[in-house]
Amino acid sequence: MKLSHYFLPTLKETPAEAQIASHRLMLRAGLVNQETSGIYTWLPLGLKVLENIQKIVCEEQDRIGCHKVLMPTIQPAELWKKSGRYEAYGKEMLRITDRHDREMLYGPTNEEVITDVVAQYVKSYRALPLVLYQIQWKFRDEIRPRFGVMRGREFLMKDGYSFDLTVESATETYKKIYEAYLRTFNRMGLTAIPVRADTGAIGGNLSHEFQIVAPTGESTIYYDVQFDTLTPEQMTFDRASTLYAAADEMHKPEDCSVPVGQLKEARGIEIGHIFYFGTKYSEPLGAKVTTQDGKTIPLEMGSYGIGVSRLVGAIIEASHDDKGIIWPEAVAPFKIGLINLKAGDTKADTLAEGLYTQLRTAGIDVLYDDRDERAGTKFADMDLIGLPWQVVIGNKTIDTGMVEIKYRKTGDKQDVSLDKVIELVR
């Protein structure tokens, strides 16, 4: 993509309303535009990150045999009356009346809709276990939206729902998804700590939140320092869930068996939340199957959420510096920023265009800064938007065929010849 033809409105000034780094950087780097309180338009660069995150989430869900569906954003109120949550949900639920005065709502979560779908079509134990998931926009009418996409009102979430015949099978499903979540976050360059959590509005008996450590985290988490020593492969449910980790409302110092010197206290950002709640929804909504013995029993259910739009902010909170964002490679909007310091100079343009074509032919996503701007502006913008690699074409390239390559994360720079660029960044 050539920057001169792209829509990337970066800001020089820091927007006054933004209190935390991710919010400031998302506005300054032209990732989003606020439409009204807690509601955003995703601009091209931000949308690419959002789509990269979605792709990883879907791949890890599909890998363990979950099936992707898509529920509507607008739902009939009836289902929520059946489950008993219509009154209970309070003012965070965006309630709507259609032209025929029917009560509707903008789904804040989808246990009711999916349970009703399964109740209609799944009649036999042979169809189980079954996990259905979607990535869809949700709305929660927060009283005070803040921190940009971290606590917005309209937000993108992956929500999954599991249906099993028995408690044992449901627990196995829960473990499988727990581990898939850890893999998902790991692929995004994040170390997530699964903490025991309150089941809150969803209800149920077993629940974990996935938290990443960041100074701006909204809650305090307490966890065994051993978490910091586990490799991703060692983060199985059976291992990780025996280590102490709790969100503040679940932490009881008197019940904590971890020695003080081994207990870490940190601020955490919640990026995922999973629940096992048995028959809480399958009973009232009639999701029942016939067992092998001919009995009819309600399904054992769980639900599993990942804050997809929130993750964009959370990743930035975990990975930035004074100059801007530092994207982990797996979610970066482009892999390389190609900076032509002598845009307009025929030789430099030819060399830059050549390298640009070469990189694209190799399937590498590159943003080419071909603008007629000062070097300082180009470097600052490139640091701000945080692509993993920066490749600089300048006088040196014209004279010697060497380009400067900077790795954004460490700031390390090296000169390489034009024909070695692809080899280095692959």
Add this chain to the structure above:
Amino acid sequence: MKLSHYFLPTLKETPAEAQIASHRLMLRAGLVNQETSGIYTWLPLGLKVLENIQKIVCEEQDRIGCHKVLMPTIQPAELWKKSGRYEAYGKEMLRITDRHDREMLYGPTNEEVITDVVAQYVKSYRALPLVLYQIQWKFRDEIRPRFGVMRGREFLMKDGYSFDLTVESATETYKKIYEAYLRTFNRMGLTAIPVRADTGAIGGNLSHEFQIVAPTGESTIYYDVQFDTLTPEQMTFDRASTLYAAADEMHKPEDCSVPVGQLKEARGIEIGHIFYFGTKYSEPLGAKVTTQDGKTIPLEMGSYGIGVSRLVGAIIEASHDDKGIIWPEAVAPFKIGLINLKAGDTKADTLAEGLYTQLRTAGIDVLYDDRDERAGTKFADMDLIGLPWQVVIGNKTIDTGMVEIKYRKTGDKQDVSLDKVIELVR
């Protein structure tokens, strides 16, 4: 994907409420589930088609240099008051009040939001031309939703918006997108006829609807028979727009220069609609730029829509038979249906599993019917869901290593040896 582990709830009975083929078949083939009037959940098979369509739409938009964004579904009413459409839109607009009593709405289209975004960030003629598009859910509170996803209330649309400095440049952009639309539909196996159309609620001076011919079409279209002879390559704006083609409200027999014998009358389904409307929105919303001469002028705009969820129904209307859907390859949810007639037989299972693995390794998307069901049920389900190819493993395969391959579209069958399957279906 193994059918025994998939979520594909096909129905034997034809749902009473469905009046047209696509609605009936979408329900029977387990593509969607109705949640309430005009609002659907997309089940796994339907969602795959919807995603395939989106992919083609995006590729053709990106190819001509459009940039993808994503606007929120919920918008503040203020912008619509500025444009004058808040009152004008009537009851089809889903109006919402949030917890702070602010007036909001579920976007039925997005001229206001995108013009406001561009007004904030685009200040110079140098950023032009600019085309931004999105694929996002819309809501129109139809008084009588019907025909399934063809006239739903919550529907998925690609909406694009162009911004140009001059009328001439805006016209060039309009032509470029017109041609991209024809390529888009052509890739989906559809022949779309661009007819001159009324500009309706969007307003403006130039507009085309893209219609496909189907007996269940909602409007009558009149077009020069020469359209039926043009190759996709010949369908340029300059050529196609000189041929007579009009939707009924624009058709004036007295002004039609086409000889009666050369004028076709048919029912059409609208799958796209494009508008050029000049400064209708840029004026009131302040989207203005500085020209090279230092003047400040409002942008010339157009908007461009494709009914993405509607296309799923439209494609079925254009391509089905008594037995079910016939998916064009480019949008088919799977390329191949692999039917094991002897599921449970060790030899048949081994052969089927082997072919299944081989096909997947070759990157071919295959649905493997490994269920313990009667042959009749398996054939009927496979015809119903309409995958392009059916590959049958049975007694013959065990005895001679030959499989039967059926091409769904023509019904042609042939026997080939197991090792030739990939070659044939590629």
